[in-house]
Amino acid sequence: MPAMVMSNAGPGGAKKFEGRITIYVVICGIIAATGGLMFGYDIGISGGVTSMDDFLEEFFPVVYERKHKAKEDNYCKFDNQNLQLFTSSLYLAALVASFVASKICTKHGRRLTMQAASVFFLVGVILNAAAVNIAMLIIGRILLGVGVGFANQAVPLFLSEIAPVHLRGALNILFQLDVTIGIFVANIVNYLVSNIHPWGWRLALGLAGVPATMLCLGSMVIAETPTSLIEREMLMEGLAMLKKIRGTDNVDAEYEEILHACEMARQVKQPFKNLMKRSSRPQLVIAIVMQVFQQFTGINAIMFYAPVLFQTIGFKNDASLLSAVITGIVNVLSTVVSVVLVDKVGRRFLLLEACGQMLITQVAIGGILLVNLKATNDLGHGVAVWVVVLVCLFVSSFAWSWGPLGWLIPSETFPLATRTAGYAFAVSSNMLFTFVIAQAFLSMMCHLRAGIFFFFGAWIVVMGLFVIFLLPETKNVPIDEMTEKVWKQHWFWKRFMDEEEDKKHSV
Ligand code: BGC
Numbered sequence: 001m002p003a004m005v006m007s008n009a010g011p012g013g014a015k016k017f018e019g020r021i022t023i024y025v026v027i028c029g030i031i032a033a034t035g036g037l038m039f040g041y042d043i044g045i046s047g048g049v050t051s052m053d054d055f056l057e058e059f060f061p062v063v064y065e066r067k068h069k070a071k072e073d074n075y076c077k078f079d080n081q082n083l084q085l086f087t088s089s090l091y092l093a094a095l096v097a098s099f100v101a102s103k104i105c106t107k108h109g110r111r112l113t114m115q116a117a118s119v120f121f122l123v124g125v126i127l128n129a130a131a132v133n134i135a136m137l138i139i140g141r142i143l144l145g146v147g148v149g150f151a152n153q154a155v156p157l158f159l160s161e162i163a164p165v166h167l168r169g170a171l172n173i174l175f176q177l178d179v180t181i182g183i184f185v186a187n188i189v190n191y192l193v194s195n196i197h198p199w200g201w202r203l204a205l206g207l208a209g210v211p212a213t214m215l216c217l218g219s220m221v222i223a224e225t226p227t228s229l230i231e232r233e234m235l236m237e238g239l240a241m242l243k244k245i246r247g248t249d250n251v252d253a254e255y256e257e258i259l260h261a262c263e264m265a266r267q268v269k270q271p272f273k274n275l276m277k278r279s280s281r282p283q284l285v286i287a288i289v290m291q292v293f294q295q296f297t298g299i300n301a302i303m304f305y306a307p308v309l310f311q312t313i314g315f316k317n318d319a320s321l322l323s324a325v326i327t328g329i330v331n332v333l334s335t336v337v338s339v340v341l342v343d344k345v346g347r348r349f350l351l352l353e354a355c356g357q358m359l360i361t362q363v364a365i366g367g368i369l370l371v372n373l374k375a376t377n378d379l380g381h382g383v384a385v386w387v388v389v390l391v392c393l394f395v396s397s398f399a400w401s402w403g404p405l406g407w408l409i410p411s412e413t414f415p416l417a418t419r420t421a422g423y424a425f426a427v428s429s430n431m432l433f434t435f436v437i438a439q440a441f442l443s444m445m446c447h448l449r450a451g452i453f454f455f456f457g458a459w460i461v462v463m464g465l466f467v468i469f470l471l472p473e474t475k476n477v478p479i480d481e482m483t484e485k486v487w488k489q490h491w492f493w494k495r496f497m498d499e500e501e502d503k504k505h506s507v
Contacts, residue, residue, distance in 0.1 A: 010478045018246060020164060020246065020248070021164055021167055022245060022246065022247035024223075024244060024245055024247070025162055025163070025164070025171075025245045025246075028162055028222040028223055028245070029159055029162065029163070029171050029174050029220075030174070031157060031214075031215075031218035031219070031221065031222050032155050032158045032159060032215075032217045032219070032222060033159065033174040033175050033177065033178040033181055034113065034178060034211050034214045034218060034220070035114060035117060035118075035151030035152070035154070035155035035178070035215055036151075036155060036174070036175040036176065036177070036178030036179040036181075036182060037179075037181060037182040037185075037211035037214070037215075038118075038121055038147060038148065038151055038182065038185040038208065038211045038212055038215065039148050039151065039152060039179050039181070039182060039193075040083065040178060040179035040181060040182020040184075040185075040186070041182035041185060041186045041207075041211055041285045042090065042144060042148065042182070042183060042186070042208060042231040043182070043183050043186070043210050043300070043303050044183035044185070044186025044187050044189075044190070044303065044324075044328065045180070045186040045189065045190065045204050045205065045207075045208065045495050046086065046087045046090075046325070047087070047185065047190075047306055047323065047324070048186065048189070048190025048191075048194070048204060049190070049201045049204050050083055050086065050087065050177055051204060051320070051321075052121070052190075052193075052194055052200060052204075053067075053310060054197055054198040054199070054200060054201055055201040056083075056401065058198075059086075059131075059133075059134055059137060060080060060082060060083050062080060062130050063083050063299060068184045070181035070201070072197065074374075074419065074443075079442045079443050079445075080438075080442070081443075082134065083442070084438060084440075084441075084442055084443070084459075085138065085439070086134075086137060086141060086231060087139065087438045087439075088147035088434075088435045088438035088439040089138050089141045089142055089145065090141045090142070090144050090148060091145060091148075091431040091432070091434045091438060092142075092145065092431070092433035092435050093142040093143070093144075093145025093146050093148075093149065094145040094146065094148040094152065094427075094428075094431040095149065095428045095431035095432050095435065096428075097145065097146040097147075097148075097149025097150055097153075098149040098150075098152065098427035098428045098431065099424050099426045099428060100149075100150075100154045101117075101149055101150040101153035101154060101424070101427075102153055102421055102423065102424035104116065104150075105153055105157065105228075105420050105422075106231065106271075106420050107232075109224050109225075109228045109229075109232065109325050110154045110155075110157055110158040110161070110224065110225055110228050111158075111222065111223075111224045111228075113150050113151075113153065113154035114150070114151060114154045114155065114158070114215060114408075115187075115215075115216060115219045115220070116150050116152035117146075117147045117148075117149075117151035117154065117215065118147065118152065118212045118213070118215040118216035118219065119147075120143050120144075120146040120147035121143070121146075121147025121148070121151070121208070121212040121213045121215075122147075122209055122213065122216065123143050124140045124141065124142070124143030124144035124145075124146075124147060124207040125140070125144065125205065125206060125208045125212060126140075126209070127139055127142035127143065128141065128142030128206070128208070129202050129203075129205045129206030129209075129240075130202075130214055131202075131205075140205075144208070145431075147212065148431075149427065149428075149431065151215070151389070151432065152427050152430070153420070153423065153424060153427050153429075155175050156172055156175050156223075156407050156408075156411050156423070157411060157423060158225055158419065159171050159172050159174060159175055160172050160411045160412065161225035161226070161227045161228065162223070162226075162245055164246065165478055166343070166476075166477070167343070168412065168479070169342040169343045169408060169412075169475075170339045170340075170342065170343060172309075172407065172408045172411060172412075173335065173338055173339045173404040173408060174339075175343060175407060176335055176338075176403050176404035176407055176408075177332070177335045177336065177339065177404075179331055179403075180328070180331040180332045180335045180399060180403070181332055182211065183303060183328055183330065183331060184325070184328035184332050185302060186204075186328075187306070187321065187324045187325045187327075187328040188325055188328070189203075189207055189323075190204060190321050190324065191318070191321040191322060191325055194318065194321060196352050212445055222239060223241050223245060224237075224241065225241075226238045226239070226242040226245070226255075227258050227261070227262070227416070229241060230255075230259060230262050231262045231265065231416075231480070237260075237424045238255075238258070239251070239255055242254060242255055246454055251304065257480060258320060261415070261480060262416065263415040264415070264416065264417055265415075265416045265417040265419075267417070268417040268418065271417060271418050271420070271421035271422075272421050274417065274418050274421075275418050275421050275422055275425070277362075278496050279430070279479050279496055279497060280414075280418055280422070281496050282413075282487050282490070282493040282496055282497075283413040283414050283418070283422060283482075283487070284425060285420060286409065286410070286413055286470075286471065287409070287410035287413060287414070287422055287423070287425055287426040287429075288426065288429045289411055289466065290402075290406045290409050290426070291406050291410070291426050291427075291429040291430040291433065292429055292433050292467065293402065293406075293459070293462075293463040294402045294403070294406035294430065294433075295430065295433035295436070295437055296433070296437075296456065296459040296463070296496035297358055297398055297402050297456065297459070297460060297463075298362065298437075298452075298453070298455075298456030298458075298459075299395070299398050299403070300434055300437050300438060300441075301441045301445075301456070302327065302391060302394070302395065305469040306320075306323070306324035306327055306391075310323045310324065310388075319467070323358040323388050323391075326392065327388075327391055327392055327395050330378070330392045330395050330396050330399070331395050331396075331398075331399045331403075332399075332502075333396075333399075334395070334396040334397075334398075334399035334400045334440045335399045335400065335403065335404060336401075337399075337400045338350065338400040338401070338404045338405075339397065339404075341400065342404070342405070342408070342475075343475060343476065345386060346473050346475040347408075347409060347471075347473060347474055347475055348467055348471060348473050350401040350405065351401045351402065351405060351463075351467045351471070352464060352467055352468070353397070353401070354397040354398060354400065354401030355460050355461075355463060355464035355467065356399050356464075357393060357394070357396075357397035357400060358394055358460050359457055359460045359461065360462070361390045361391075361394040361397070362394065362453045362454070362456050362457040362460065363453070363454065363457050364390050365387060365390045365391065365394070365453045366450050366451065366452070366454045366457065367450075368383060368386060368387060368390075368455030369387070369449075369450035369453070370449075370450040370451075372385055373450065402463075406426075407426075409471075409474060410422065410423055410425075410426035411423060411426075412474055412479055412482070413474065413482060413486075415480070415482070415483065416480075422468045434450070469492070470492060470493075472486045472487070472489075472490045472493070473486075474486060483497070
């Protein structure tokens with residue numbers, strides 16, 4: 001019987017907790033979210049550095065020469081597997097690291113995982129900034145990747161767990177907000193250091209140490225989440241921390257619920273095996289698909305390669321970095337829109353609106369380039385400005401939808417028993433497909449030319465249909481009532497749940 005299955009999900013859900021937002025939670029949230037700054041700074045910096053002449057001349061002389069040949073093909077001048085490997089090696093490392101991080105998160109807590117993240121990241125930064133050969137660059141990138149994998153696993157979970165239930169969406173999106181701020185700061189740094197010769201790129205890569213140091217020092221100050229303490233059987237500490245972050249002694253209901261969720265989680269000896277069960281299928285599919293689709297919007301084609309992209313379509317060096325700064329601002333501000341709206345208008349509305357806006361802008365950019373940009377000409381000034389405007393409209397819709405929700409939805413769909421394991425699949429899918437796009441984009445642009453934008457447009461149609469038919473609304477549903485209120489009610493996904501029920505009844 002459904003009502004008996006989720007005994008902790010009792011009536012009232014979110015309303016029975018007294019939790020309010022305390023200054024302490026806000027400070028912990030802000031500090032933890034600096035993990036997002038590391039991720040974002042990196043996304044922004046690699047595109048900038050790979051379009052700097054000093055950097056190319058030192059490490060990728062072939063690309064450098066091709067870039068400066070007058071008659072080089074507009075769409076192909078940056079196509080170089082090694083150059084792409086520089087950008088994408090980080091994501092491969094992060095992919096593997098997220099699974100290790102999931103175990104550490106469960107065994108040793110979210111806080112320690114964040115500390116480890118910052119240490120790996122810092123060592124990677126030192127290697128990168130001091131690099132004298134490609135090996136140092138790539139090994140540095142791999143260590144940065146381990147840092148990103150650890151941070152992206154621990155930070156969103158940390159934020160979700162310290163947030164009062166009714167503000168979970170908004171607090172979780174602090175992570176994405178920091179990702180966008182990181183990208184924006186990186187774009188400014190790219191712009192400023194591009195005129196410092198010949199070591200501006202070293203400064204750009206070295207400054208990644210700032211967010212990592214912030215996370216390293218900050219994570220010594222912040223609390224561990226009550227869930228993690230209780231999960232590791234530190235019951236008294238967990239209770240005390242819960243009182244502290246909620247700003248009240250009346251936390252019994254929430255404490256009981258965490259205790260109960262931990263009990264259930266403890267019965268699951270192998271979370272990864274449990275994830276493969278039929279009844280975990282809906283959450284697992286949604287977590288992976290949200291991240292895969294997030295990447296197939298084509299966002300990182302823009303984010304990594306914005307400066308390269310803008311140069312390709314005929315902007316000069318400074319102008320293209322400046323355009324990337326503009327898209328960076330749009331990205332940050334539009335993420336704030338999501339923080340405000342996500343718990344009001346709901347996830348599905350934001351995702352579907354964005355599909356419409358992204359489809360129109362991708363097709364328009366593709367159309368403009370198809371008509372105006374041949375292999376060796378420049379776009380006229382007026383047309384180039386239109387491209388930047390369209391890119392901004394595209395980025396804004398991504399930033400209030402697939403960007404934050406790609407992280408939020410997977411973090412709220414799993415029961416505690418499979419949460420860290422399930423979330424590791426979400427993180428690693430993100431990294432895998434970020435890697436694929438980073439590795440393939442410049443070659444795809446070389447072969448598909450303007451058609452690359454239609455390629456992403458086609459994916460946006462697929463994801464829109466997916467949301468319409470297969471993505472349930474999770475707004476305002478308490479995390480531990482998801483199974484009953486969402487999955488068992490959904491026209492398609494309920495069959496997975498029903499069969500589990502059937503099995504139980506037939507035993
Ligand atoms: C994505 C990144 C992307 C960024 C852009 C994140 O949510 O995971 O791949 O570059 O948003 O703001």
